[in-house]
Amino acid sequence: MSTDAAGRITSWHPNPAVPRFVPPPGAVDAHCHVFGPMADFPFSAQAKYLPADAGPDMLFALRDRLGFARNVIVQASCHGTDNAATLNAIARSAGAARGVAVVDPAITDGELEALHDGGIRGVRFNFLKRLVDNAPKDRFLDIARRIQSLGWHVVIYFEADILEELRPFLDAIPTPIVVDHMGRPDVAQGPGGADMTAFRALLDSRDDVWTKVTCPDRLEEPAGPPWDRFVTAVRPLVEDYPDRVLWGTDWPHPNMQDAVPDDGALVDIIPRIAVTPELQRKLLVTNPATLYWPEERSFSL
Ligand SMILES: O=C(O)/C=C(\CC(=O)C(=O)O)C(=O)O
Numbered sequence: 001m002s003t004d005a006a007g008r009i010t011s012w013h014p015n016p017a018v019p020r021f022v023p024p025p026g027a028v029d030a031h032c033h034v035f036g037p038m039a040d041f042p043f044s045a046q047a048k049y050l051p052a053d054a055g056p057d058m059l060f061a062l063r064d065r066l067g068f069a070r071n072v073i074v075q076a077s078c079h080g081t082d083n084a085a086t087l088n089a090i091a092r093s094a095g096a097a098r099g100v101a102v103v104d105p106a107i108t109d110g111e112l113e114a115l116h117d118g119g120i121r122g123v124r125f126n127f128l129k130r131l132v133d134n135a136p137k138d139r140f141l142d143i144a145r146r147i148q149s150l151g152w153h154v155v156i157y158f159e160a161d162i163l164e165e166l167r168p169f170l171d172a173i174p175t176p177i178v179v180d181h182m183g184r185p186d187v188a189q190g191p192g193g194a195d196m197t198a199f200r201a202l203l204d205s206r207d208d209v210w211t212k213v214t215c216p217d218r219l220e221e222p223a224g225p226p227w228d229r230f231v232t233a234v235r236p237l238v239e240d241y242p243d244r245v246l247w248g249t250d251w252p253h254p255n256m257q258d259a260v261p262d263d264g265a266l267v268d269i270i271p272r273i274a275v276t277p278e279l280q281r282k283l284l285v286t287n288p289a290t291l292y293w294p295e296e297r298s299f300s301l
Helices: 056-066 084-091 109-117 135-151 160-172 193-206 228-240 263-267 279-292
Strands: 029-031 068-076 097-102 120-127 151-158 177-179 209-212
Touching: 029 056, 029 279, 056 068, 056 084, 056 135, 056 263, 068 084, 068 279, 084 097, 084 120, 109 120, 109 135, 120 135, 135 151, 135 160, 160 263, 193 209, 193 228, 228 279
Parallel strands: 029 068, 068 097, 097 120, 120 151, 151 177, 177 209
Antiparallel strands: none
């Protein structure tokens, strides 16, 4: 745990291990964030946490250390609906990053197009009450309809206990949907537990619902490796939905200051949930490219 005199939280490992697992060429870390730097990109007045700076240079150094080629940078709630920090990181990546924005429902079509030009390929709807004050479903649906023509998708973050309540809303979204961290199931229930069963019902309801098989550090208590319950619960999901899963570090691990995960150890989970080279290639290369670099679809699938 580390909080400085100004109350700014450091939630990432100071010296992550180089993983034993070597990701395939072109691997994408499809869920990560940047924080600031605050002097250039101040945090939102509504932010629920105040992080230390974790900017693009740190993110790209981690990417290289872990053996990844590209990033998908997801706008974190601490930056509200001002996507400037995310856009700055994408711009500095030399084509090696794309992003997911959080937008004000009043955003204009011209502003959405500018985000597209800046490398954004989706919008995130966050339903975690500890992170955002309100989540207006009707206005979110309006955004979802408006991003269709851009070829974007919706990224949704919710916890398992509201999945049933969210179903009519999810069913009405006309774009592909990517669910963050599998909708936060209780992995201790195992692969056939109530949370995973309800989540599979969502995946089975339409073939354009994807998910990130991410965050053992958030989903398994007590914290820390070897994350066996996460592996037991998640490996069957990767095997049953191999074309609709994504993976990411979640660096710089917002709010995780009490149990900062080692990103190298997180990478070493990958071969335990995606046990063949083919599953690993889909999870890390083909699937994220389909959503975030669709213009490359001509590469061999
Ligand atoms: O980054 C994540 O995936 C999870 C988060 C932070 C977050 O989503 C945000 O700040 O927008 C969390 O559970 O605190």
